[in-house]
Amino acid sequence: MKILVTGTAGFIGYHLVKNLLDRGDTVVGIDCINDYYDVKLKHARLEDTGIRVAGMEYGKPVYSHSYPNYTFIKLDILDKEQLELCFKTYQFDAVCNLAAQAGVRYSLTNPEVYIDSNIKGFLNILECCRHFKIKHLAYASSSSVYGLNKNMPFNEHNIADHPVSLYAASKKANEMMAHTYSHLFNVRTTGLRFFTVYGPWGRPDMALFIFTKNMLEGKPIEVFNNGNMLRDFTYVDDIVEGIVHVIDNPAEPNPNWDAQNPDPATSKAPFRIFNIGRGAPISLLGFVEEIESQMHITAKKILLPMQEGDVAETCADVSHLDDALNYKPKTSVHDGVAKFTAWYKEFYNVKYEDLAPVAIGVLTH
Numbered sequence: 001m002k003i004l005v006t007g008t009a010g011f012i013g014y015h016l017v018k019n020l021l022d023r024g025d026t027v028v029g030i031d032c033i034n035d036y037y038d039v040k041l042k043h044a045r046l047e048d049t050g051i052r053v054a055g056m057e058y059g060k061p062v063y064s065h066s067y068p069n070y071t072f073i074k075l076d077i078l079d080k081e082q083l084e085l086c087f088k089t090y091q092f093d094a095v096c097n098l099a100a101q102a103g104v105r106y107s108l109t110n111p112e113v114y115i116d117s118n119i120k121g122f123l124n125i126l127e128c129c130r131h132f133k134i135k136h137l138a139y140a141s142s143s144s145v146y147g148l149n150k151n152m153p154f155n156e157h158n159i160a161d162h163p164v165s166l167y168a169a170s171k172k173a174n175e176m177m178a179h180t181y182s183h184l185f186n187v188r189t190t191g192l193r194f195f196t197v198y199g200p201w202g203r204p205d206m207a208l209f210i211f212t213k214n215m216l217e218g219k220p221i222e223v224f225n226n227g228n229m230l231r232d233f234t235y236v237d238d239i240v241e242g243i244v245h246v247i248d249n250p251a252e253p254n255p256n257w258d259a260q261n262p263d264p265a266t267s268k269a270p271f272r273i274f275n276i277g278r279g280a281p282i283s284l285l286g287f288v289e290e291i292e293s294q295m296h297i298t299a300k301k302i303l304l305p306m307q308e309g310d311v312a313e314t315c316a317d318v319s320h321l322d323d324a325l326n327y328k329p330k331t332s333v334h335d336g337v338a339k340f341t342a343w344y345k346e347f348y349n350v351k352y353e354d355l356a357p358v359a360i361g362v363l364t365h
């Protein structure tokens with residue numbers, strides 16, 4: 001297949017691209033490479049897929065020197081003209097939209113960028129899918145759409161209409177926009193509600209990265225909701241495998257969809273929503289303990305109250321995905337954290353002698 005993946009300088013996009021390239025798909029990746037977090041990490045991800053960052057120009061394709069089937073274009077999905085040119089040039093079979101302004105907390109202080117990238121940018125993707133007759137659009141939604149919902153585990157067939165951050169609202173809006181395009185223009189769409197994704201090459205604004213970094217540097221870690229937050233941490237390879245299953249199986253209309261009792265996860269239009277999560281939440285303190293035991297460092301914890309915009313608990317019911325595509329995540333937190341910490345130490349070249357004296361002082365063995 002020829003697939004457009006957006007957000008490929010990002011964490012999940014980088015992993016998805018590698019998976020698709022390894023199995024022989026032709027991939028065009030786009031990303032505006034924004035500076036929400038360290039751009040050097042985004043560049044390193046691109047370099048790792050053979051994309052030379054030096055000399056890169058906006059809108060100009062860069063061909064991978066390690067994957068003949070990979071082309072990257074620095075491009076903003078808000079840029080309708082360039083986006084249309086990209087769709088026209090490559091005639092994709094499928095599109096996976098991961099480009100977005102991520103992060104719940106950032107949306108409390110920078111709401112505009114969520115409307116720009118996540119709403120206007122997503123509209124441009126939908127318009128291109130419509131006009132260039134794309135066979136299937138898969139796109140990132142988020143577990144955060146469940147908001148105030150406390151009906152555990154979170155199930156896509158339940159209504160999720162009470163978001164508690166603009167980030168969540170933008171993801172929920174994406175699902176509604178996608179349904180409209182599925183209904184009006186027969187664009188097949190699948191929205192994927194990812195649950196707290198972690199793993200190698202992960203995002204520096206997320207818990208595992210911050211905890212690991214601070215612990216190695218001997219700095220304290222801030223643990224919100226006194227560590228009582230329950231999170232359904234999901235390993236990135238499992239997320240990617242789920243996305244690939246979805247890309248291979250485009251959405252179909254649900255022939256049993258009942259307008260008197262409407263299922264939010266399907267439709268009479270070719271539209272569907274899937275959770276992708278492990279379905280086995282652990283407490284934030286339990287997660288910290290896992291990192292501590294693997295790195296042999298006891299963290300200095302600052303226990304803090306819950307932050308605005310956060311939800312106390314997430315847990316995915318993945319039966320919809322499992323029933324439809326026979327897939328569910330499997331990686332344990334133990335294995336996933338081990339892979340992350342190994343990557344972190346190698347990538348940042350952390351050696352025992354470089355460890356902050358405080359960190360060495362609290363080594364447990």
Ligand SMILES: NC(=O)c1ccc[n+]([C@@H]2O[C@H](COP(=O)([O-])OP(=O)(O)OC[C@H]3O[C@@H](n4cnc5c(N)ncnc54)[C@H](O)[C@@H]3O)[C@@H](O)[C@H]2O)c1
Nearest residue numbers: 007009010011012032033034076077099100140194196197
């Ligand atoms: N990581 C998670 O735990 C998680 C959970 C739920 C949902 N998601 C969603 O999954 C997707 C990927 O997340 P991620 O963790 O890889 O985040 P990420 O920030 O690492 O990747 C997103 C990429 O999109 C790019 N981008 C942002 N705005 C853009 C624009 N206007 N045009 C082009 N590129 C743009 C960014 O530069 C970034 O490289 C996002 O949509 C995110 O909201 C992630």
